[in-house]
Amino acid sequence: MEGQNKKIITRFAPSPTGFMHSGNLRTGLFAWLWARKNKGTFILRIEDTDKAREVAGSIEHIKESLRWIGMDWDEGPDIDGPHGPYIQSQRLNLYKSYGEKLIASGHAYADPYTPEQLDAWRKEAETNKKPFLYREHRPENPPVWDGSMPLRFKVPTIKKFSWTDAVWGDLSAGEEALDDFILIKSDGYPTYNFAHIVDDIEMNVTHVTRGQEFISSTPKFLSLYEALGVVPPTFVTTPSVMASSGTKKLGKRDGAKDVLEYKKEGYLPEAMMNFLALLGWNPGGEKEVFTKEELIELFDLNKIQHSGGQFGDEKLDWLNKEHMKKLSPDQIQNNIFSYLPKELQKEKLVQVIFERISKWSDVKTMLDSGEFNFITQQPEYDRVKLIYKNSSAEKIKNNILQAITALEGLDENNFDADSVKNALMSVAEKLESRGELLHPIRYALSGLDKSPDPFIIASILGKNETISRLHKAV
Ligand code: GLU
Numbered sequence: 001m002e003g004q005n006k007k008i009i010t011r012f013a014p015s016p017t018g019f020m021h022s023g024n025l026r027t028g029l030f031a032w033l034w035a036r037k038n039k040g041t042f043i044l045r046i047e048d049t050d051k052a053r054e055v056a057g058s059i060e061h062i063k064e065s066l067r068w069i070g071m072d073w074d075e076g077p078d079i080d081g082p083h084g085p086y087i088q089s090q091r092l093n094l095y096k097s098y099g100e101k102l103i104a105s106g107h108a109y110a111d112p113y114t115p116e117q118l119d120a121w122r123k124e125a126e127t128n129k130k131p132f133l134y135r136e137h138r139p140e141n142p143p144v145w146d147g148s149m150p151l152r153f154k155v156p157t158i159k160k161f162s163w164t165d166a167v168w169g170d171l172s173a174g175e176e177a178l179d180d181f182i183l184i185k186s187d188g189y190p191t192y193n194f195a196h197i198v199d200d201i202e203m204n205v206t207h208v209t210r211g212q213e214f215i216s217s218t219p220k221f222l223s224l225y226e227a228l229g230v231v232p233p234t235f236v237t238t239p240s241v242m243a244s245s246g247t248k249k250l251g252k253r254d255g256a257k258d259v260l261e262y263k264k265e266g267y268l269p270e271a272m273m274n275f276l277a278l279l280g281w282n283p284g285g286e287k288e289v290f291t292k293e294e295l296i297e298l299f300d301l302n303k304i305q306h307s308g309g310q311f312g313d314e315k316l317d318w319l320n321k322e323h324m325k326k327l328s329p330d331q332i333q334n335n336i337f338s339y340l341p342k343e344l345q346k347e348k349l350v351q352v353i354f355e356r357i358s359k360w361s362d363v364k365t366m367l368d369s370g371e372f373n374f375i376t377q378q379p380e381y382d383r384v385k386l387i388y389k390n391s392s393a394e395k396i397k398n399n400i401l402q403a404i405t406a407l408e409g410l411d412e413n414n415f416d417a418d419s420v421k422n423a424l425m426s427v428a429e430k431l432e433s434r435g436e437l438l439h440p441i442r443y444a445l446s447g448l449d450k451s452p453d454p455f456i457i458a459s460i461l462g463k464n465e466t467i468s469r470l471h472k473a474v
Contacts, residue, residue, distance in 0.1 A: 008040030010207045012066075012073075013196060015047045016058030019258035020065040022311060023211070023241040023250040026276040030238055031209035032071045033277065033299035043203055044076030046087040047196065049189040059087070065259045069273045070292055075203075083203040088195050095190040098198045098228075099151045099183055107227040108183055109138065110145035111152040134180040151184040153194070156227050161219040166207070166236045166301045168215075177219040193217065197224050200233060207301075209236040236301055239280045239308035250311050262316075266335070266360025271320040278315075280308035289322045317358035324358075339363035344372055348417070348460045352452045371448070375460060378469065379447025386473055388439040397474050399437045400444070402427045404470050412463040420466075421455040444473035 012028035014020065035042035044066065046059055059077060066073070075081030085091060102108035111134075125132035135155055145151055155178050162172040183194040190198070200208055215237055225232045241250040250256045262272055274290050282305065283298040290298070324332070329350075336353050337345045339360060344367075353363055366372065373379070387396050406423040424441065428434040442454040445461060458466040 006206060008035055008038035008207065009043065009203065009205050010035040010040065010209055011043040011045050011200070011203065011205050012209070013045040013047050013199075014062050015050065015053065016055060016062065017050075017053045018055045018058055018061075019260070020062050021250065021256035022259060022276060022279070023256060023308070025065060025069070025259050026241055026279045026308070027209060027211055027238045028066065029069070029071060029273065029276050030236065030281065030299075030304065031207065032073075033296055034207060034209070034236070034301060035074075036296045037299050040206075041074045042072075043081070043083070043205070044073040044086065045199060045203070046077055047192065048087060048089045049192065049195050051089075051187070051189065061258075061260065068260065068263050069269045069276070071273075088199065089189070091195075091199070092188060092190075094202065095184060095195055095198055096147075098194075099145070099190075102153070102183065102227060103145060103151070105227070107154050107156060108145075108151050109142035109154055111150040111182070112139055112143050113137070131176070135178075138180065147184075147188060148186060150182045150186050152180045153183050153224060153227070155180055155223050157223070161222045163218060163222060163232070163235065165215075166234050167239070167304045168237055168306070171215065171218070173216065173219045177216060178223060181220060193220055194224070197221060197228075201228070201230050205233050207234045207236050209238060211238055212240050236304070238304065239306055241279045241308040242310045244311045244313065250308075256311070264361075266362075267316070267320050268323045271316070271323040274323065275316045275319050278309070279311065280305050289319060321358045324354075335360050336363050339367065340372075341367075343376055346375075346460055348456065349375070352456055352460075374446045374448060374451075374457075378472070379445075381443065381447035385449075386440045386443055388433070388436045391433075391436050395436060396440050399427065399431065400440055400470050400474050403437060403441060404467055404474075407458070407463065407467055407470075410463060415459055415463045415466075417453075417455040417459040420458045424455065440473065441470065445469050 010031035012031050014024060014028070032042050034040070044063070046062070048054055048059075063077070073079060075083060076086050099108060103110075121137055122132045134152065135158075138154065143149065158175045158178050160172055160174050162170065165171050181193055182191050184190050199205075218235065222232060242248065243250045243256070259272070263269070270292060273292055273295065274288075277290070277295050277299070278288065281299070281303055283300070283303055327335075332354055333347065333350050336350055336357075340349075340363065349372075353366065356366070357363055387393055403424055406427050407420065410419050410423055424437065425434075428437040431437055438454055442451060442457065443449075445454060445457045445466060446452075451457060461469070
């Protein structure tokens, strides 16, 4: 099916209408993976023909989103190639020439009607309980198209179209989807329906990867390909990604976030790519953590599913942690330190923190919620809570004193978690319950109901501070 000797060319064609959200980028990622897998070409094309919906700065934002997760493009707005320019508003002459070609072949006409006239026909159709169709009002002698009127497509044949989608298999849609649609608006800009087809033809795109919402328009596209005498490319329709709650498609209005927000929150780009790739695709098997290279190798259009899956931050967090674990100790330390003030940039803290985060910004959350305050200042706490379960104040006091004696025997310069553990366990082992020693020590040192184990805390505080806090508890 893939045309063994034809170079695969895919494209991602976002519109600059604001930030890039995960569902959109996922569709682009599939196109990219397919091109990379086949050593083909991946084109980034900006579809900016709807000027009313354009948001300033979006093009940069789109490019940054792609770059961040690691998607590069071979041709695009800033990488010139044989089919440029890659921004539709810079290709208006091309659409115009295609428009003229269609007029010449009898497949397009200048639409001379005023909004009032169209309104009247619409009302008439409504009264007659019939659908309003432009094709029933084709002008007999259309004026010469001078660009001031919309250019409308003249659907050559009204028929049922059948086609094969790489993901969905055989599809078909009836005549109701067909009507004369606008090719070029009176503002000189082409419609999406027209421009993307011209560009996909001119750019020799072999695989058109886009979201499910375009399936219903496919008869229009096929009709236009037919009028142009061009064999359509392979359609790769990606399943919609669902929002994390409910049954709605992930969309900007339903909590879909800007992809670059995830960058700000300290997610790893390789985790984000891995996560997006699994929204509607799976190579089969249990494995879920993939590098970029593995994704490229394993990706296959045949494995794209009919469900895009649910967007879930929990899954993303889990994947992110898995990718974080692949980093070197130095990388982990540097990232964690970048969120910590100087006085907390302690090597011993790194492991403690790393165990409890799933993205770098979690360090900031921990910091902001005061979880590290006990390190730089003596904690305030409820003395009663020093007493473990049914134990007595007397017993606890005695145990802590024994612990102090054991810790005093340690070298101040080798006060690491293991030495502390050996010293404390030698005392704890002799007790009825270890908790009668380990709990009060942990609490006396941190003042927190939940904290890392007392050995690590002691090693972070150092010998003098540890013993001083234990004396205070006594
Ligand atoms: N500009 C369209 C969009 O952003 C692209 C659809 C397509 O890939 O053809 O939805």
